[in-house]
Amino acid sequence: AQTVTQSQPEMSVQEAETVTLSCTYDTSENNYYLFWYKQPPSRQMILVIRQEAYKQQNATENRFSVNFQKAAKSFSLKISDSQLGDTAMYFCAFMKGRGGSNYKLTFGKGTLLTVNP
Amino acid sequence: DGGITQSPKYLFRKEGQNVTLSCEQNLNHDAMYWYRQDPGQGLRLIYYSQIVNDFQKGDIAEGYSVSREKKESFPLTVTSAQKNPTAFYLCASSERQGRTEAFFGQGTRLTVV
Numbered sequence: 001a002q003t004v005t006q007s008q009p010e011m012s013v014q015e016a017e018t019v020t021l022s023c024t025y026d027t028s029e030n031n032y033y034l035f036w037y038k039q040p041p042s043r044q045m046i047l048v049i050r051q052e053a054y055k056q057q058n059a060t061e062n063r064f065s066v067n068f069q070k071a072a073k074s075f076s077l078k079i080s081d082s083q084l085g086d087t088a089m090y091f092c093a094f095m096k097g098r099g100g101s102n103y104k105l106t107f108g109k110g111t112l113l114t115v116n117p
Numbered sequence: 118d119g120g121i122t123q124s125p126k127y128l129f130r131k132e133g134q135n136v137t138l139s140c141e142q143n144l145n146h147d148a149m150y151w152y153r154q155d156p157g158q159g160l161r162l163i164y165y166s167q168i169v170n171d172f173q174k175g176d177i178a179e180g181y182s183v184s185r186e187k188k189e190s191f192p193l194t195v196t197s198a199q200k201n202p203t204a205f206y207l208c209a210s211s212e213r214q215g216r217t218e219a220f221f222g223q224g225t226r227l228t229v230v
C-alpha cells in the first residue's frame with residue numbers, strides 16, 4: 001500500500017519570503033503521479049501543482065515549484081515570494097499511474113502554512 | 118459551468134439515524150471518491166469508484182456505504198454502525214484517461230448529536 005508522509009504539521013513564513021514544504025512517499029510502483037493541494041479556510045481543495053513520475057523535469061506553476069527526487073521518494077513544494085493568500089493547509093497526494101486498475105488517491109496529513117505580514 | 122456539487126453544506130442528525138450525503142458531478146469523470154477529514158488526520162479515503170456499478174473500499178469504509186448507479190452521482194450513506202460520524206466529508210472526481218488530478222466539491226459538515 002502507498003503511504004504519504006508530511007513531517008511538518010505547521011510552518012510559518014514572512015510575506016515575500018520563500019518556504020519549502022516536505023513530502024515523502026512509499027511505493028513499489030514505477031509509474032505514478034504526485035500532487036500538491038491547497039485548502040484555504042474556505043475548505044475548498046485547490047490543485048497547486050502535479051508531477052508525473054516519468055518526467056525528470058520538476059514541475060513549476062508561477063511561484064510554486066517542486067523538487068522531485070524519485071530515488072529518494074521525496075516531493076517537496078517550494079513557494080516563492082509568499083503572499084498572505086497562501087495561508088492554507090497544504091496536502092501532498094499520490095496516485096498510481098496508467099496501466100493499473102487502481103485509481104486510489106492517497107493524501108498525507110497536511111502542513112498548515114501561515115504567511116505573516 | 119462544470120463542477121462537483123455536494124449537498125447539503127451542513128447536516129445535523131440524531132445518533133442512531135442513517136444519513137445520506139449527495140455528490141453530483143457534470144465533468145464526465147469516470148472516477149469518484151469520498152474522503153473524511155478530521156483535525157490532524159488529513160484526508161482519509163472512505164470509498165472510491167472507477168466506473169458505474171463498481172466501487173472499492175478505502176482505508177476507513179466501516180460504517181459507510183455507497184452506490185454508483187449513474188456516472189454523475191456517488192452518494193455516501195453514513196450508517197448507525199459508524200462509531201464517530203461527526204466530521205467534514207469531501208467528494209472528488211477525476212478522469213481515467215488524460216488529466217489525472219482530482220476535482221473536489223465544497224464539502225459537507227456532518228454533526229451527529
